[in-house]
Amino acid sequence: MLAGIELGGTKVQVLRARGTTVCDRETIATTTPRETLSRVVAVLERWHAQAPIAAIGIGSFGPIRLDRRAPDFGVMLPTPKPGWAGADIFGTLTAPFDCPAMIDTDVNGAALAELRWGAGARGEAPSDSLCYITIGTGVGGGFAFNGHTVHGAMHPEIGHIRVPRAPGDGFAGCCPFHGDCIEGLVSGPALARRFGMPGHEIDPADPRWDDVASDIAHLVATILLGTSARQVLIGGGVGMGRADLLEQVRRKVVALLGGYLPHVDQAGVGRIVTTPLLGDQAGPLGALALAMDALAGESVS
Template sequence: MTHYAGIEIGGTKLVAARGRGWSIAERVAIATTTPEETLGKAVRVLTEWHDHEPLSAIGVASFGPVRIDPAAHDYGKILATPKPGWEGTDLLAELSRFGIPVALDTDVNAAALAEARLGAGQGCDSLIYITIGTGIGGGVVVGGRPAHGLLHPELGHMMLRRVEGDDFAGVCPFHGDCLEGLVSGPALHARFAGDAAAADPQDPRWDTIASDLAQLLANLLLALSPQRIVIGGGVGLGQRSLVRRAADRVPQIIAGYLPEVDRAAMDRLIVPPALGADAGPLGAILLATDSMASAGKSLR
């Protein structure tokens, strides 16, 4: 059995997973503190695994923005981020010591890949994974592969038409009222001046938030034509009624332009993740297996 390692680097924790094939055999969670401490602990875990049973490849799925183009001079480095101390961090420098293939992508692209192949998107050629939590991230898979380009998808920083009468300034340090600035966990905390989960479900502010999220969903259907949109994350999973309220508004926004996008279709198009918290680590392991395949090595 070939062994792989996947590292999912999130804003609050790093998860290192050891996989046999495409299943997780072992995992270790590490708090995301400084880059040196966090990545140092992860490398020590991988070293123990590698010494016990040699790893064939490593996949790294990181929060963004991160340079994922291997041809770029700053490949593997975290770009401008509000995460203190992480901008400019080289995520791959210490992994070269293992002498095995290392693949890198965003955490949400990796989660999208896992859901597409193993979870809620099986049988679909195109899938978008959205995580709504401390921030809003989006991964896109088309034809079984994560979408790359100028950088990588940054769906949370898309701009949208503001709901009439909503004067909330937003909390994004870069754009103010982009989608992340309006709908993320910190945005909800600011809107409700406290725990949004404790707010009255009938509070009219939920209608505004649902309308903002619905605009994102409609824009994604129009721009990328996904066969499935998977919504996870602390807010995405903890506020499923918000997701459903947003989904209910999408056909009205589309206004008949996509005839197949009606209310009945929403239950099929917009779904929760099937893999739960395993999507990111499994996605990182899939990055590792794909790096072996691209290197022309057989998978066992």
């Protein structure tokens, strides 16, 4: 039995599975660290008493310390989520269990699941590299290359990249750290502030969507040029909720690259810039992928 935990900013999904076959799933609201993590541990302890858990995988919102050599490994770093900075995610969730465990960001986990079982695995030539972007309450990005997630000094934080602004777009952004980074421009809260209403109420014909598409396209072009990822998957409530927006982004990506990447043309961009094949299950399955790697003895860093 494997346990997977997808710790999100609004809810936690806790899974028990044999391989990728999910046997049980429980959803817990994300409140305070003490309340939330203790409820997750209670679920795991109940399952562990029924059948021993062989490994645990944790995909968490961030930023979070992933360097096992660091004294604050598995601890939440400064975050806009009130009360969560300094929370010991890995230690709290794994201390009661004598089994291997692995932690990564939720978007890195989702990227890994898509690489192994989703968009990266379909077609005649499976992908060896992809980026998974989620656009929702925030903007996060994970990378899976050659079967592994990507880390360095930290984990990728593409949500806080600044992009060139569309001419005439005077929206100041809403990121508390950087103002008009990509998260401050296109996340759900940013759209609500930019348009003056929640995203699902915005008229698809509103011309300001063109500025949003431009911002996202600049991010995608930066990723394609900077990492050589074969695919960029755009998920999350905003990312998967507007097919017409995705088409705008694709056209703008091709125009921005100007033919410099010959494989990114109008004929092929639909296969390169696309939605996650696993949909909203990429994150939970990513946590299970991390549990599998923990069982196989792989390191997080």
